[in-house]
Amino acid sequence: MKCVELYRKGDHSWLAFGQDPDKPDALIDTNQIVITSGGETMLIDPGGSEIFPSMVAALTSRLPIERLRHLLISHQDPDVGSSVGLWRRVCGDNLSVHASWMWTSFLAHFDGDSAFVSVPDEGSVIRLGGREIHLLPAHYLHSPGNFSVYDPGARMLFSGDIGAALIPAHKQRSFFVENFTEHAGYMQGFHERWMGSAPARDAWVAMVSRLDIDILAPQHGLIFRGDDIKRFLDWLMTVKIGSGLGAYEKAARRSFRAKA
Numbered sequence: 513m514k515c516v517e518l519y520r521k522g523d524h525s526w527l528a529f530g531q532d533p534d535k536p537d538a539l540i541d542t543n544q545i546v547i548t549s550g551g552e553t554m555l556i557d558p559g560g561s562e563i564f565p566s567m568v569a570a571l572t573s574r575l576p577i578e579r580l581r582h583l584l585i586s587h588q589d590p591d592v593g594s595s596v597g598l599w600r601r602v603c604g605d606n607l608s609v610h611a612s613w614m615w616t617s618f619l620a621h622f623d624g625d626s627a628f629v630s631v632p633d634e635g636s637v638i639r640l641g642g643r644e645i646h647l648l649p650a651h652y653l654h655s656p657g658n659f660s661v662y663d664p665g666a667r668m669l670f671s672g673d674i675g676a677a678l679i680p681a682h683k684q685r686s687f688f689v690e691n692f693t694e695h696a697g698y699m700q701g702f703h704e705r706w707m708g709s710a711p712a713r714d715a716w717v718a719m720v721s722r723l724d725i726d727i728l729a730p731q732h733g734l735i736f737r738g739d740d741i742k743r744f745l746d747w748l749m750t751v752k753i754g755s756g757l758g759a760y761e762k763a764a765r766r767s768f769r770a771k772a
């Protein structure tokens with residue numbers, strides 16, 4: 513699995529892991545984000561159980577696994593956190609697993625012994641090596657219980673599935689967006705179908721527009737930096753959310769009469 517350093521100043525860093533060339537083709541590609549501060553580490557969206565062996569190997573090649581104190585599972589999807597029980601087995605009881613109050617009892621189906629911490633709808637603050645890492649609401653984008661992660665010291669935002677792109681493997685030349693117009697083509701269909709609420713989109717864009725952000729990292733696809741962050745937020749405001757609604761009309765045209 514590849515790794516890129518997104519931020520480093522002293523003992524404070526952000527790493528992104530992903531684009532594993534050995535990943536089975538059936539799996540959607542995911543970015544795993546690792547924040548370290550003051551000797552403590554937090555892993556954001558640790559990924560599915562299928563990628564656990566390559567993720568834990570990549571992580572331990574960069575830093576001691578005993579430092580891992582917090583997992584954040586931004587929402588309930590299997591690609592986000594089905595590996596949670598495997599991380600507990602490696603890290604022991606020192607690991608807190610933060611997730612929306614909506615999902616903790618559902619995520620316990622992945623691992624009933626994990627130490628889940630229920631995050632309220634308004635979000636929370638995780639103290640990592642003396643720094644404050646903020647969980648910000650991102651509900652209905654797409655999951656009804658969903659969080660983004662903001663680190664004001666590093667000016668970094670993890671946006672989860674917001675900003676996700678489905679990019680063919682042969683097009684992945686870098687971890688970063690290089691051509692926004694081309695990249696928007698890989699985001700369009702995902703946001704039209706997966707995102708659940710235009711009012712939530714409006715509220716999220718208004719919230720993050722007030723933050724100082726140097727890098728915006730989604731859970732799938734490429735990472736935005738510099739002017740591409742504003743380009744992305746402007747583009748997101750234009751997306752026609754709700755393309756799945758057409759299915760109701762199609763279904764209504766079907767005949768449901770039982771055959772005699």
Ligand SMILES: [Fe+2]
Nearest residue numbers: 587589654673
């Ligand atoms: Fe998702």
Ligand SMILES: [Fe+2]
Nearest residue numbers: 589591673731
């Ligand atoms: Fe996802």
